[in-house]
Amino acid sequence: MKTIYIIFLSVAMACICRATNAQLIDKLGKRAENAAERTVERRVEKETEKKTDKTLDKVFNKKDKKKKKEADPVQEQKSGPQAKDQTSSPGKPKGNAGQEIVSGSTFFPGGNIIFEENFAQDAQGDFPANWETTSGGEIILVDQQKALKFYPNSLCMANTxxxxxxxxxxFDLITANLNYKELSGSEFRVQFVNENKLKIDQKQRSEFHFSLWQGSTVSDKIHVENYGAENKISNNINYKMNSKFNKTVHFTAVVNGKRxxxxxxNEKVIxxxxxxxxxxxxxVQFYLKGTSPALDHIAAIANLKITEEGEDLRSMILKGGFSTTKILFDSGSDQLKSSSFTFLxxxxxxLESDGTLKVTIVGHTDSDGDSKANLTLSEKRAIAVKKYLLSKFSINDGNLQTEGRGEGEPVSDNTTAEGKAKNRRVEFRKI
Incomplete structure (x- = not known):
């Protein structure tokens, strides 16, 4: 009996252990399953976070690029020494080694007007009274503005x-209906001559011209040539003139002696x-070759103006430098007058267009007052000029040096008002 009880107890204990083990295994299995689920969830969360971060990075990068693009447009030009002149600043691409490369050039005429023609006094359909021609032309209206339309093979010259x-x-060159047909051999020409003769083939002349044959490779160039010159020049300059056709383009031709x-x-091409x-x-003469009246080809000029300019500043610097009385200051002060800003x-x-130009800015005064005070004042005035140039233009600080000479180097008599005005000058010496 005792033996049977022991056997029964053993069997019962075994069953209980099996049940307990089964429950334990079941619990462990559930825990493992839960842990696996949590692991999967964490992995999914991490992968989701990565993809979300990448997506957000793209979105914000696009926004940043957009903001940069929106911040890039040319700033409105301001007057005064604190404004940076961005309107004429050339591009600054980066070279292979990360170096800054500056290119481009602009020119804004600022001299006295010696001739101006807007055809205000001429009737529509007439050839202008203040011009000469070999083949004629007529006044037309372009957006309610008068312009001189050239007839085919017409040489014209204003009485300047x-x-x-x-x-x-x-001048503005206005073209229309230049759509390839019957324009082979046509061209527009600007001639510079030394005689007041209306003649197409003067022996002494320099000219630039370009084809009006839109759509051909011929109009991808501007041809320059001088005749009767010791230093002969005949060349084609690559420039897509055909992109300027059938609209208005503004020409500025600057003559400085032989240059x-x-x-x-306002983009330099020659x-x-x-x-x-x-x-x-x-x-100066204008010549239109070819074109067809039947196809209403139009080549006309408007808003012609000629201003007398001083010698090219770049050339003057390269020759050694120059001095000017166009930079003015308040009396006894280094404060620039606003009338100086145009010249500056x-x-x-x-200086911005040619980074190789280096100058010393030298201040000079008249003899009024104490000589030591004048020396100090001249130094301050030279520094004021440098600060103005650096504040408005992209010029390397090392390209501008300053010094003052006070009243020590007069160029005129200090006993008269006129002489003193000439002595109050700023000099720019090539380094």
Whole structure:
């Protein structure tokens, strides 16, 4: 009996252990399953976070790029020494080694107007009274503005009188209906001559011209050539003129002695230092070759203006430098007068467009007052000029040095008001 009880107890204990083990195993299995589920959830969360972060990065990067693009447009030009002149600043791409590369050039005429023509006094349909021509032309209206339309193979010249050695010629060239057909061989030409003769093939002349044959490779170039010159130049300059057709383009031709620069919509496309030889450039002629009246091809000019300019500042610096009385200060002060800004802006654009130009800015005074005080004042005035240029233009600080000479180097008599005005000057010496 005792033996049977022991056997029964053993069997019962075994069953209880099995049940307990089964429950334990079941619990462990559930825990393992839960742990596995949590592991999977964490992995899913992590992968989701990664994808979300990448998506958000793309979104915010796009926003940042958009903000940068929105912040890039040219700032409105302001007057005064604290404004950065961005309107004329050339591009600054990065080179292979990360170096800053500056290119581009602009020119804004600022001299006295010596000739201006808007055809206000001429009737529509007439050839303008103040011009000469070989084949004619007529006044037309373009957006209610008068312009001189050239007839085919017409050479025209305004009665400007003899032009000075340094000047800027501006005009709008208006073209329309230049859509390839019957334009083969056509061209528009600007000639610089030394005689007041209306003649297409003057022996002494320099010219630039371009094809009006839109759509052809011929109109991808501007041809420059001088005739009767010792230093002969005949070349094609790559420039897509056909992109300027059937609309209005603004030309600025700057003559400085033998040098010719030409800008289209204020972008420099021609710069030839010895192109205008034998004194050509005293008169300017316009020539239209080809085109068809039946197809209503139009080549016309409007808003012609000629201003007398000083010698090219860049050339003057390269020759050694120059001095000017156009930079004015308050009496006994280094505070620049606002009337000085026009000249300083022109100089700033010159120095900005050519990073190789280095100058010493030298201040000079008249003899009024104490000589030591004048020396200090001249130094401060030179520094004021440097600060203005650096504040408005992208010029390397190392390209500008300053010094003062006070009253020690007069260029005129200090006993008269006129003489003192000449002595109160700022000099720019090439380094």
């Amino acid at each position: 009188g003899e032009l000075p050695e340094n000047y800027a010629l501006e 010719l620069r030409v800008y289209l919509d 710069d030839l230092p010895s192109f205008l030889q034998n004194n050509v450039g005293r008169y 802006d022109k100089l700033g654009k010159t």
